[in-house]
Amino acid sequence: xxxxxxxxxxxxxxxxxxxxxxxxxxxxxxxxxxxxxxxxxxxxxxxxxxxxxxxxxxxxxxxxxxxxxxxxxxxxxxxxxxxxxxxxxxxxxxxxxxxxxxxxxxxxxxxxxxxxxxxxxxxxxxxxxxxxxxxxxxxxxxxxxxxxxxxxxxxxxxxxxxxxxxxxxxxxxxxxxxxxxxxxxxxxxxxxxxxxxxxxxxxxxxxxxxxxxxxxxxxxxxxxxxxxxxxxxxxxxxxxxxxxxxxxxxxxxxxxxxxxxxxxxxxxxxxxxxxxxxxxxxxxxxxxxxxxxxxxxxxxxxxxxxxxxxxxxxxxxxxxxxxxxxxxxxxxxxxxxxxxxxxxxxxxxxxxxxxxxxxxxxxxxxxxxxxxxxxxxxxxxxxxxxxxxxxxxxxxxxxxxxxxxxxxxxxxxxxxxxxxxxxxxxxxxxxxxx
Amino acid sequence: xxxxxxxxxxxxxxxxxxxxxxxxxxxxxxxxxxxxxxxxxxxxxxxxxxxxxxxxxxxxxxxxxxxxxxxxxxxxxxxxxxxxxxxxxxxxxxxxxxxxxxxxxxxxxxxxxxxxxxxxxxxxxxx
Numbered sequence: 001x002x003x004x005x006x007x008x009x010x011x012x013x014x015x016x017x018x019x020x021x022x023x024x025x026x027x028x029x030x031x032x033x034x035x036x037x038x039x040x041x042x043x044x045x046x047x048x049x050x051x052x053x054x055x056x057x058x059x060x061x062x063x064x065x066x067x068x069x070x071x072x073x074x075x076x077x078x079x080x081x082x083x084x085x086x087x088x089x090x091x092x093x094x095x096x097x098x099x100x101x102x103x104x105x106x107x108x109x110x111x112x113x114x115x116x117x118x119x120x121x122x123x124x125x126x127x128x129x130x131x132x133x134x135x136x137x138x139x140x141x142x143x144x145x146x147x148x149x150x151x152x153x154x155x156x157x158x159x160x161x162x163x164x165x166x167x168x169x170x171x172x173x174x175x176x177x178x179x180x181x182x183x184x185x186x187x188x189x190x191x192x193x194x195x196x197x198x199x200x201x202x203x204x205x206x207x208x209x210x211x212x213x214x215x216x217x218x219x220x221x222x223x224x225x226x227x228x229x230x231x232x233x234x235x236x237x238x239x240x241x242x243x244x245x246x247x248x249x250x251x252x253x254x255x256x257x258x259x260x261x262x263x264x265x266x267x268x269x270x271x272x273x274x275x276x277x278x279x280x281x282x283x284x285x286x287x288x289x290x291x292x293x294x295x296x297x298x299x300x301x302x303x304x305x306x307x308x309x310x311x312x313x314x315x316x317x318x319x320x321x322x323x324x325x326x327x328x329x330x331x332x333x334x335x336x337x338x339x340x341x342x343x344x345x346x347x348x349x350x351x352x353x354x355x356x357x358x359x360x361x362x363x364x365x366x367x368x369x370x371x372x373x374x375x376x377x378x379x380x381x382x383x384x385x386x387x388x389x390x391x392x393x394x395x396x397x398x399x400x401x402x403x404x405x406x407x408x409x410x411x412x413x414x415x416x417x418x419x420x421x422x423x424x425x426x427x428x429x430x431x432x433x434x
Numbered sequence: 435x436x437x438x439x440x441x442x443x444x445x446x447x448x449x450x451x452x453x454x455x456x457x458x459x460x461x462x463x464x465x466x467x468x469x470x471x472x473x474x475x476x477x478x479x480x481x482x483x484x485x486x487x488x489x490x491x492x493x494x495x496x497x498x499x500x501x502x503x504x505x506x507x508x509x510x511x512x513x514x515x516x517x518x519x520x521x522x523x524x525x526x527x528x529x530x531x532x533x534x535x536x537x538x539x540x541x542x543x544x545x546x547x548x549x550x551x552x553x554x555x556x557x558x559x560x561x
Contacts, residue, residue: 012450040451049457120530156445187442188511189504204440204509205536256444260534264527291445311530327530348555349456349516352532353493354524356516360558372456373516376555 008405009038010091010388013290013398014157014164026409028389035158042389049371051383062381067414074341074365074380075426081339081363083315084109087116087328088345089416090292092384093393093405096416097294097301100343101312103424110313110337112328113298114291114345120323121259122288123299123309125268132275134251134285136163136399141170142283145247147183149271150207150257151289154191160289165253166195172248181243185210186257200240205262206230210237211270217241218277250284259288290398292345293388297396332358341365344384344416348373367419385413393417437477439470439510441490441539443518456551465515466548468541469502474510480543487544488512488521490537495520496546510539516554 007019021042022030031042054070055062065073078084086109089100104111115123125131139146146165153160161167169176184196187204202210210230217225218241225234244250252275258267271286278284290296299309306312308321311328324330328347331337332355339362340347348356349372359377366378369386385391390411396402414422448464455461468486470478480486484499488510495517505511512518514534523533549557 011453036447037450037453041454044451044455048455116530117532117534124529152445155447156450158447188502188506188509193504201506204442256534260531262536264529264531323530324526324528327526329524329532330526330530333524333526346456350514350519352519352522352524352534353558355532356519356555356558357561360561370454370456372454373551373555376552377558 004406004408007408008388008395008403009034009041010293010386010395010405011037011041012157012293013296014160015293015395015397015403016159016163017403021408023409028409037158050369051371051375051381054383055381057379062375062378067382070380070382071422071426074382075423075430077339077363077365077380078107078341078423078427079430081107083337085328085331085337085340086111087340087347088114088343090114090295090298090345091387092294092344092416093387093391093395094294094297094301095393096344096387096420097298098305099417099420099424101302101305103420103427104312105314106424106427108315108317110311110315110326110331111302112311112326113302114295114350115299115310116328117350118256118291118295119259119288120310120327121265122254122268124265124323125272128265128269129272131272132279132285133287133399135401136287136397139251139287140164140168140173142172142249143251144173144179145181145183145243145250147185147250147252148192148196149185149252149254150261151253151255152186152190152192153253153289154195156255156291157289165251181247183240183243198240198243200232200236203231207258207261207267208263208270211267211274213237214241214244215270215274215277218245218274218281244278244284245281247282250278250282252284252286253289254286255289287399294395296398296400297394297402300396300400329355337362339363339365341367342374342378343367346372346374348375348377367416369413382419383413384419385411385415387416391415391417435478436540436542437474437508439474439508439539439541441488441510441512441521441537442535443512443514443522446513449513449515461515462548462550465513466517467498467500467512469500469505469511470541471503471505471507472501473507475499475501478541478543485544485546485548486541487546488539488541490521490523490539492523492537493520496544496548498548510541516551517548520554
């Protein structure tokens, strides 16, 4: 019975690479070290609603077809489209992402990642002000003050605190949790907040006010701070600023409470400025808590291939980027795309109603291992192998460290990489024919 | 009785554990609810498990009521997913990101039941 050690979990941006997997008769029968999310990923795959065969919608129903028919139907949609949106590509390998970018260039599409509804504003913030960062290994070994701002790792990244942050023991942090100060800033007392040494509850949507006030204090201007800021008493803010300034090494982990609330990318921009200010006193860094396991990888691959991390428009034949215009949601809300390809992500579940309504009106190609809300809207469905379980490939952890995901079992399904290659070949063939 | 609330969405462990099992009832149970604190539920005369209709400028959705004492008064939370997205804001304010947090909402008790995932998505095809 093969036991595979140090498998990489392809679920969230923590990319835990210490999973032990037992395989019997090409099935995963036991999993060690995984959290609830990882367990569901590895063991759940035999219980979940797998897309068993390629399908095409005929008279309102998805009917099974051959793989070749599905590729041809998908390629025809792409060739006949004047404005295709290619979206997702974050629960897959960098190799597949590279192929997807090539396909987008070939078809003059706009390609965007799940960062559009997650940490897109953090990318904009990094472009405005930079993003002083570190690897999670550095945090584990050095950070004595850890701030979770607008994120809830107990739920979204369950092993983050034990492997990399609050509870982990490192070279200069051998006492682990006892020697670390954990601060949580949020709008409600989450399960993560319950574990904090200091919980700061702020009024929803007022993050920018709080960051600006903290910056003023750190820079020696506490006299300008009113008695309360963002619902937080001044005394509490002074104490928090002291904690940050007196730390040996601060890491601010931030989540969608920061990126999705009012002021959006300006919040991340201000966090970056706060980090610069803190670096006048101590060492400080910031890391976004990335959701999809390889959304960081999309940003990396897209940046080195096109110069931009997301929302890349190839309509003019060269990459053009303006997220408020070329972002997936902006395009759909403007009812601009006349076709969409959605892969390794689920726009049907995670886009607001107005965007989903437009998806329902246009031809949609879906590439995914599992049925989900996007399948309900899709016209061509192509099942794929699960990367990190049935296919190997590269992914980037939330701190932009690349890890090689293993193939653990065999699969009858093609990989995303193979599918996108077949699709590109077919598109070229049809274009030549035309 | 209706209450006004500030609606946010976000991840939960149960929602995450069903990310790849969205056709299952477990996903419905993990996402088709709205959390308010007990005081707000009392103001609505609602108990956990009752149906709530959440209405915003962008739509309405029926979900189950759930209590969470971590929520301050007037803060409503629906896990990210198609139920939350029926009522969240599509406006990106020119920076790509829709309004997933901080949406003014009205919440009331209803006799209607939440739609399952497929029925919810079918409504988009019928529109």
